[in-house]
Amino acid sequence: MAENNEVAAPPKKGKLKTILLLVIVLLLAVGLSVAGTLWFLSDSSGEMVDDAAAEVEETFVPSGYMVMDRPLVTTVRHPGRQRYIQVYLAFESTQEPALAAASKHLPLLRNALISELGQSEFMELQTLEGREALPDRLLAVVNESLAAEGEPILDRVLLRNFVVQ
Structure with missing residues (x-):
């Protein structure tokens, strides 16, 4: 082995x-x-x-929104052809009384907004800068109208839909 x-x-x-x-x-x-x-x-x-x-503790306050159901439709300034703008808006605020005031004075706000949109130039609204500046212009008009009525102001105007033609 x-x-x-x-x-x-x-x-x-x-x-x-x-x-x-x-x-x-x-x-x-x-x-x-x-x-x-x-x-x-x-x-x-x-x-x-x-x-x-x-850090100072900041409490979070959620925003509230008021949506305008009907669009704002008006003509815009343009030499030659007639041009139109259609805008769906929403208002944002952290204060509930400001949204209630916007709802209460909605006919006044619609009138002021349509007047401001009617003063816009068609070619300006075609540019990125013009579209980005539009909510700020509309917010200034809305807050001016609310302040004239003695109401609290809104935080932002939001564009939900924006069409120019």
């Missing part, structure tokens, strides 16, 4: 030592990382800086 002539491998020594050494190095690295983070987050007096407590 054949005999086993292979030399037996010597028993491995120190495998437990290697694992223990790796665990100690890992714990040391985690500890130094935590200590470094705490050192960077503390101020000169040694107290922790709490950004959330340092």
Whole structure:
């Protein structure tokens, strides 16, 4: 019969030592990382800086909206052909009384808005700058009308749909 002539491998020594050494190095690295983070987050007096407590707490007030169901349709100034604009609007405010006032004075606001839109130039409304400036102009007209009635003002005028032709 054949005999086993292979030399037996010597028993491995120190495998437990290697694992223990790796665990100690890992714990040391985690500890130094935590200590470094705490050192960077503390101020000169040694107290922790709490950004959330340092800032003034602002309470979130959700906005309310009033949507104008009917569009504003009017002509705009343009030499030659007659041009039209159709705008669907919504009003935004964080104050409920301002939205109630806008609803109460809606005929007055529609009249002021149509007058302001009628003063617009067709070519100006075709540009990006003209379209971006339009809500600000309309907000100024609306707030002026509401202020004349002694009512609170709105925060923004939103364009829901905008067509010029």
